[in-house]
Amino acid sequence: MGGVRRWTARADGAATVGGVTSDSAATVTADADIVRYRCAACGNLTRFNVVTTRRTSAFHHFSVGGDLSIEEVEVLDETVEDVTCRWCGPAAKVEEISADAPA
Numbered sequence: 001m002g003g004v005r006r007w008t009a010r011a012d013g014a015a016t017v018g019g020v021t022s023d024s025a026a027t028v029t030a031d032a033d034i035v036r037y038r039c040a041a042c043g044n045l046t047r048f049n050v051v052t053t054r055r056t057s058a059f060h061h062f063s064v065g066g067d068l069s070i071e072e073v074e075v076l077d078e079t080v081e082d083v084t085c086r087w088c089g090p091a092a093k094v095e096e097i098s099a100d101a102p103a
């Protein structure tokens with residue numbers, strides 16, 4: 001898989017980076033600018049594969065045993081490179097929905 005690091009933000013706020021789990025304050029949230037998506041092909045509003053480049057600053061807190069806990073994650077820069085519908089794949093067009101737009 002090369003040097004790709006996986007970053008998974010879970011609903012409970014914990015984050016996983018490259019298999020290292022942080023249960024503490026590592027929250028990856030975009031509180032202000034949440035962009036929602038909609039698949040123009042199937043109308044899906046909830047399932048997307050999103051490719052993001054994210055530059056972060058974080059406090060890496062190691063235990064004496066070497067376990068890593070990542071805390072105080074601050075997103076310095078974030079670029080969404082690609083969004084595809086989970087069901088339709090790359091062929092379908094995915095539109096952004098503005099959070100402010102009337103439903």
Ligand SMILES: [Zn+2]
Nearest residue numbers: 039042085088
């Ligand atoms: Zn779709």
